[in-house]
Amino acid sequence: MLKRFLCSIALAALVTGCGPTAAPSAKPADPQAPKPADTAAVKPTDAPAPTGAKKRIAVIPKSVSHQFWVTVKTGAEAAGKEFGADIVWQGTAKETDVTKQMDIVQDMISSKVDAIVMAATNETALVPKVEQAIQAGIPVITIDSGVNSEAPLSFVATDNIAGAKTAADVLAKLIGEEGNVGSIPFVSGAATSELREKGFKEGLAAHPNVKLVATLYSQSDVALGMNVTQDMLTANPDLKGIFGANEGSALGAAQALRAAGKAGQVKLVAFDAAPAEIEALKEGVIQALIVQKPFTMGYLGVKAAMDAIAKKPVEKRIDTGVTVVTLENLNTPEVQKLLNPS
Numbered sequence: 001m002l003k004r005f006l007c008s009i010a011l012a013a014l015v016t017g018c019g020p021t022a023a024p025s026a027k028p029a030d031p032q033a034p035k036p037a038d039t040a041a042v043k044p045t046d047a048p049a050p051t052g053a054k055k056r057i058a059v060i061p062k063s064v065s066h067q068f069w070v071t072v073k074t075g076a077e078a079a080g081k082e083f084g085a086d087i088v089w090q091g092t093a094k095e096t097d098v099t100k101q102m103d104i105v106q107d108m109i110s111s112k113v114d115a116i117v118m119a120a121t122n123e124t125a126l127v128p129k130v131e132q133a134i135q136a137g138i139p140v141i142t143i144d145s146g147v148n149s150e151a152p153l154s155f156v157a158t159d160n161i162a163g164a165k166t167a168a169d170v171l172a173k174l175i176g177e178e179g180n181v182g183s184i185p186f187v188s189g190a191a192t193s194e195l196r197e198k199g200f201k202e203g204l205a206a207h208p209n210v211k212l213v214a215t216l217y218s219q220s221d222v223a224l225g226m227n228v229t230q231d232m233l234t235a236n237p238d239l240k241g242i243f244g245a246n247e248g249s250a251l252g253a254a255q256a257l258r259a260a261g262k263a264g265q266v267k268l269v270a271f272d273a274a275p276a277e278i279e280a281l282k283e284g285v286i287q288a289l290i291v292q293k294p295f296t297m298g299y300l301g302v303k304a305a306m307d308a309i310a311k312k313p314v315e316k317r318i319d320t321g322v323t324v325v326t327l328e329n330l331n332t333p334e335v336q337k338l339l340n341p342s
Contacts (some may be wrong), residue, residue, distance in 0.1 A: 225252015
């Protein structure tokens with residue numbers, strides 16, 4: 001009898017244990033855990049706000065062979081990361097390869113990128129490709145070197161005429177406001193080169209005792225820049241100054257001046273700020289650099305493209321400005337930030 005009673009109790013306990021149980025109490029919220037609203041990327045109030053899949057922005061430089069364009073790429077990629085875009089970077093080996101750049105633009109149109117940011121190797125030859133892209137619904141932003149067309153939505157660049165006028169003023173002062181000087185633009189037909197050549201000539205007009213006696217092109221090639229500088233020095237033994245309109249022209253001229261034993265004697269003012277140009281400045285071969293903002297060009301070019309995709313207003317002309325860098329201000333925080341933007 002006792003045995004049956006104990007068995008009954010055990011059976012009752014089993015039945016009760018198999019019944020429904022109370023739900024466990026909710027775990028208190030972790031006060032440090034991010035709330036859903038906190039996980040959203042915070043963007044500047046003026047930043048594009050793309051939705052859905054990342055936009056593909058083609059960034060096409062004039063070439064990939066100079067430090068200037070490497071810095072443009074860094075700026076473009078920084079903007080891509082900030083605004084949620086994939087940057088498709090492709091350029092020619094030489095700034096003179098107009099046909100190759102036209103082919104690259106065509107490839108980007110065919111692959112249906114969402115926008116194109118480009119620096120034209122030739123201001124006329126690239127016009128049909130730019131217009132074809134826009135007709136295909138692809139916004140085009142030009143940077144550094146534009147085209148002879150109003151079709152691009154924006155042009156993000158240095159005011160090259162103003163920058164070259166500044167170079168003329170600096171060079172005139174360096175040579176004591178009198179004497180013969182030479183100019184080394186880079187590619188005839190490239191808008192940037194044409195504007196700097198024009199600006200330098202206009203700038204010299206304010207210095208009546210400074211005479212421009214030679215204008216030779218480097219084709220953005222250091223070796224050719226050296227050769228034309230040697231020709232310039234031979235033809236004008238009394239030359240007092242040279243304007244190098246870009247990195248290739250500047251470095252070629254610097255090499256020629258070293259070889260001729262005229263470094264520091266013939267004053268050299270040049271555009272851009274490649275590492276080798278900075279070294280030439282420290283060495284005293286170059287006396288002043290007209291420094292652009294390639295990082296800013298790449299960054300603002302991509303930002304303008306994203307604004308265009310989002311149907312936001314885009315400024316037609318964005319001047320990124322220049323700074324005159326000399327040995328005296330080279331190590332200031334402002335100049336160092338400009339030279340090392342990343």
